[in-house]
Amino acid sequence: MSLPHAILTALLEKPSSGLELTRRFDRSIGYFWSATHQQIYRELGKLEAEGHIRALPSEAPARGQKKSYEVLPEGRAELARWTAGPQDPRPHRDATLLRLRAAAVVGTAGLATDLTRHLALHQRQLAEYQEIEARDFPPGDDSTQARLHHLVLRAGIELETFWTDWLARALAELPAEEP
Amino acid sequence: MSLPHAILTALLEKPSSGLELTRRFDRSIGYFWSATHQQIYRELGKLEAEGHIRALPSEAPARGQKKSYEVLPEGRAELARWTAGPQDPRPHRDATLLRLRAAAVVGTAGLATDLTRHLALHQRQLAEYQEIEARDFPPGDDSTQARLHHLVLRAGIELETFWTDWLARALAELPAEEP
DNA sequence: ATCAGCATGTAATTAGTTACATGATTCC
DNA sequence: GGAATCATGTAACTAATTACATGCTGAT
Incomplete structure (x- = not known):
C-alpha cells in the first residue's frame, strides 16, 4: 500500500x-x-x-x-x-510469537535451534544499526532532517534490542532438550 | 503464509x-x-x-x-x-517509520496530528495488555504453557511500551506548527 | 411479517512473491 | 567468441483486502 x-x-x-x-x-x-x-x-x-x-x-x-x-x-x-494525512495502523503479523503460542499446545521440541539462529540474526542487525549510528550521527546533530533520520534509526536499534533480549529470555525459559 | x-x-x-x-x-x-x-x-x-x-x-x-x-x-x-522447523524472518514494513523518512524530505506539516492519534492507540493497547497480565498471570505462574503464553504477552507489552515512548519522543522533536 | 443481528460464504481487486527471460558490457 | 555481471523487465502464483450475497433465528 x-x-x-x-x-x-x-x-x-x-x-x-x-x-x-x-x-x-x-x-x-x-x-x-x-x-x-x-x-x-x-x-x-x-x-x-x-x-x-x-x-x-x-x-x-x-x-x-x-x-x-x-x-x-x-x-x-x-x-x-x-x-x-491520517493513516490507520496496519494489522501486525509476527510468526515468532505465533510459533511460541503453537509450541504451547504442540510442544517446544526443536524450537530452540531456530530461535537461536534468529537471535544471532537480530544481534547482527543491531550491531549494523549501531555502526551506522556511530558513523552518521555523532553527538550534537542539529538539522531537522538529521534528527528525523536519527529517530528512525533509533527505532530500529531499540526494536532489535528488544528482540535480542526477548529471544534470550525465551530460550532461557524453554525446557531443556534431550540431545 | x-x-x-x-x-x-x-x-x-x-x-x-x-x-x-x-x-x-x-x-x-x-x-x-x-x-x-x-x-x-x-x-x-x-x-x-x-x-x-x-x-x-x-x-x-x-x-x-x-x-x-x-x-x-x-x-x-x-x-x-x-x-x-527453520523459518526465515519475513521482511518488515512499517508505515510510520517510512512516513518520518518521507517527512524529512517533504516537511513535517500536518504530521503531529496523526502521530498523536497513533500514540493514543498504542497507549490503549498497552493498557489492555497490562490488564490481561494482571488478570491472567499473577506472580508465581509455573506450567510451561503459562510461561509461554506469558512470554508472548510480555512481547506485546514491551513492544507497545517502546512505541508509546518512541512516538512521544518523535512528537517532542517535531518542529512546532503554526496554528 | 419484518427487522436486527448472527453466521457463512463468493467475487473482485490489490499487494507481494517466485520463477523466468532478455539485452548490454566487460573481462578473458 | 564465451562467461560473468549488470540492468530491465514478464508471467504466474499466492496472500490479503474490500465489497457484496445469502440464509437462519429471535424479538417486536
Whole structure:
C-alpha cells in the first residue's frame, strides 16, 4: 500500500535507476520497507504513467540500458499529502510469537535451534544499526532532517534490542532438550 | 503464509466455528496474527480438504448454520512440524517509520496530528495488555504453557511500551506548527 | 411479517512473491 | 567468441483486502 511512497521518498533523496533503488531497498530504506526489484520496476512504470516521476532524458531507454528517474512536482505533492494525512495502523503479523503460542499446545521440541539462529540474526542487525549510528550521527546533530533520520534509526536499534533480549529470555525459559 | 498454522493453533486451544475464530482473531490470537472472517472461512475450507481438520458432526451443515471444527492428528503433526522447523524472518514494513523518512524530505506539516492519534492507540493497547497480565498471570505462574503464553504477552507489552515512548519522543522533536 | 443481528460464504481487486527471460558490457 | 555481471523487465502464483450475497433465528 505504501510502496509508491517509499519509492518517491527514495527518489527525492536521490534520483536513481531501478537497480540502484533495489540496492537501496536492501539497505537503508529496506530496513523498514522492503521490496524486490520486480515490485520496484512495476511500480516505477505505474508512477511514470501517473505523472509522478519521469525518466531522466539523458539515458537511452533500451532494455539492457540504465534508466534513471526523478520525482516531478506532482509526485512530491502526493508524497506530502500521504505523509500529512491520517493513516490507520496496519494489522501486525509476527510468526515468532505465533510459533511460541503453537509450541504451547504442540510442544517446544526443536524450537530452540531456530530461535537461536534468529537471535544471532537480530544481534547482527543491531550491531549494523549501531555502526551506522556511530558513523552518521555523532553527538550534537542539529538539522531537522538529521534528527528525523536519527529517530528512525533509533527505532530500529531499540526494536532489535528488544528482540535480542526477548529471544534470550525465551530460550532461557524453554525446557531443556534431550540431545 | 502462516494463517493455516494460526488457525490450527486456535482450534487446538479450543474447537470453534468460523465466527468464533473470527472473534478470537480480533483478540488474543489476532494480537500477533490478524485475519478477517473471509480469510478464515477460505482457509477452513482448505484445511478441511487437506484432511487437517474436520467439521464436528453434531451440527447441520447448512448455510446460516453454525459449523464447528476440530483438529485431526494430521493437522497437529503439521503444526508441530512447522513449529520445530527453520523459518526465515519475513521482511518488515512499517508505515510510520517510512512516513518520518518521507517527512524529512517533504516537511513535517500536518504530521503531529496523526502521530498523536497513533500514540493514543498504542497507549490503549498497552493498557489492555497490562490488564490481561494482571488478570491472567499473577506472580508465581509455573506450567510451561503459562510461561509461554506469558512470554508472548510480555512481547506485546514491551513492544507497545517502546512505541508509546518512541512516538512521544518523535512528537517532542517535531518542529512546532503554526496554528 | 419484518427487522436486527448472527453466521457463512463468493467475487473482485490489490499487494507481494517466485520463477523466468532478455539485452548490454566487460573481462578473458 | 564465451562467461560473468549488470540492468530491465514478464508471467504466474499466492496472500490479503474490500465489497457484496445469502440464509437462519429471535424479538417486536
